Amino acid sequence: IALLATAPNFKLVVLAFLIFRFFDIVKPGPVRWMEAQTGATGVMADDLLAGLLTAFCIILVRYAGFS
Secondary structure, three states, X not given: OHHHHOOOOHHHHHHHHHHHHHHHHHOOHHHHHHHOOOHHHHHXXXXXXXXXXXXXXXXXXXXXXXO
């Protein structure tokens, strides 16, 4: 999900990986809440949300013209 926003740009792929790992390790607010869900839902939902947040960050980077 995170890589859908990167297009064929290696710098953005690396940036997306680093941002995703940040969200996955630190687990800010909503990501932590998703992880707290029971069963497989929590296991997958936190990664899904981290990927969506990463894609949003990459879109902002591209919109700002940093790519």
